[in-house]
Amino acid sequence: MKDTFFLGEHAFNSRFILGSGKYSLELIKAAVENAEAEIITLALRRANGGELANILDYIPPNVTLLPNTSGARTADEAVRIARLARELCQTPFIKIEVIKDSKYLLPDNAETIKAAEILAQEGFVVMPYMYPDLQAARQLRDAGAACVMPLGAPIGSNKGLCTRDFIKILIEEIDLPVIVDAGIGRPSQACEAMEMGAAAVMANTALATAKDLPLMAAAFKNAISAGRQAYLAGLGRVNDCASASSPLTGFLRD
Helix, strand or coil, X not given: CCCCEXXXXXXXXXXXXXXXXXXXXXXXXXXXXXXXXXXXXXXXXXXXXCCCCCHHHCCCCCCEEEEECCCCCCHHHHHHHHHHHHHHHCCCEEEECCXXXXXXXXXXHHHHHHHHHHHHHCCCEEEEEECXXXXXXXXXXXXXXXXXXXXXXXXXXXXXXXXXXXXXXXXXXXXXXXXXXXXXXXXXXXXXXXXHCCCEEEECHHHHCCCCHHHHHHHHHHHHHHHHXXXXXXXXXXXXXXXXXXXXXXXXXX
């Protein structure tokens, strides 16, 4: 049975969104194939028309490109980068990243909302990276975002679901796909995000810093699938006291 989710009017079966930074272009194809990813992110500066290696030459043609606005510090900058990305990559998808903080790389939710509203009106499929704040998520939804992408932990930290409780609130309250982005460092953490009800998980650094990137990509794929299945199955209850799995009556007597 297919278990699809939608970003705007576009349907996807894979719930693993693959990042493409921090590792060699030669590994892109292997990462995509082992992850069975249908979406891959890329920074505009890695897609070029000059003599330098172009990441677009390494991504399989059946994979949806998700350019991001990496480097933008304001909504205006994000909008300009998005427009350039659409022309270069020939895709309506855009991941909005507006980051002023250079130490922790935390997203600026206010500027992100401004950019989301402009780009949604221009027909982009807007996927905003954001700090998991309920009011900001509601404003992004109202601005026309196709999903929200809250961080699990600071970018590149591999710390996991540090914002777990806040992400759970978004999952419960926002009628958009919630895609956990940034900070996921292990397949088990990706699995936990999916068990919570996340629509998808994005990972980059966890794969890029692994000793065997293709194998780690496969591990994440399997973990995300397992977490999704567990969520659909309905996780068992949690009790404070023990609960015997076998009857406590009818014991043998001496």
